[in-house]
Amino acid sequence: MPTELKLPFGMKDGKLVQISEVERGLKCGCQCPACNHPLVARKGNKTVHHFAHYQNANCEHALETSFHLAAKKVIEETGYFVLPEVVNDIFYSRQNIFAPTSKLYFDNIYLEKRYDDFVPDIILEKDNKQLCIEIYVTHKIDESKKEKIVKSNISTIEVDLSKIERGLDFNHLREKVVDSIANKNWIYNKKREKVRKQILSNSIKRKIISRKLMQHVDDCPLPARIWQGKAYANFFDDCLGCEFFTGGDDSGEKDIMYCIGHKKEEEIQKLLRQF
Ligand SMILES: [Zn+2]
Known part of the structure; x- marks a missing residue:
């Protein structure tokens, strides 16, 4: 605090x-x-x-409540809200930008209006699509709220005001809340999540096998290595840095990995363009 x-x-x-x-x-x-x-x-x-x-x-709750009200006031008066860029971080070793930073000219703004089973600080609405804005003054989004956000599938940005200077006024707050992107984070992005699920469902789930001190993945499509005519990869040396490695599993299943190396690059690009 x-x-x-x-x-x-x-x-x-x-x-x-x-x-x-x-x-x-x-x-x-x-x-x-x-x-x-x-x-x-x-x-x-x-x-x-x-x-x-x-x-x-x-x-x-004086601080928290007054900042929610003040944030709503300055966003409402400005008429837009600047969104931070959406980074494609689905792959481990290739990163690009799904969407650059942009201004959201919203139709409606709501304060602390219930959405499914939680109450976002602020909701912005555009063409009947909702964006949740969480204002972090003293309480960062915790795991239980994050779970609810993911379950509700609502795009959410956290605005970090926890390090804001003393002697704040509306103009200063407008700059921090509306225009700045330095203190904004996507907690959840609905479109990114849709693409991520597509990428995972197009990937092959492969087992990570322990052989002596090595962790192997068999049938590497590249192939990274060959032993007695069979393709395989060393998980740590090959897969982790591979541009076709698409991560672990949502369900927390152990010793598995996802690989999209069997797909052509143009098919992968097509999936990514769905953003
Ligand atoms: Zn009070």
């Missing part, structure tokens, strides 16, 4: 405001976006101006 980070936003007359917009002290007339308790505007000379609960309310 970034203890340095203090509440820069409050609610006033039903609208989210930043500290510079209000009067000092209780006269600010603001409430906490999470618990609705009155806030005081601390605008002294010693610390960065910020809001604090007037009475020590036991409120844990």
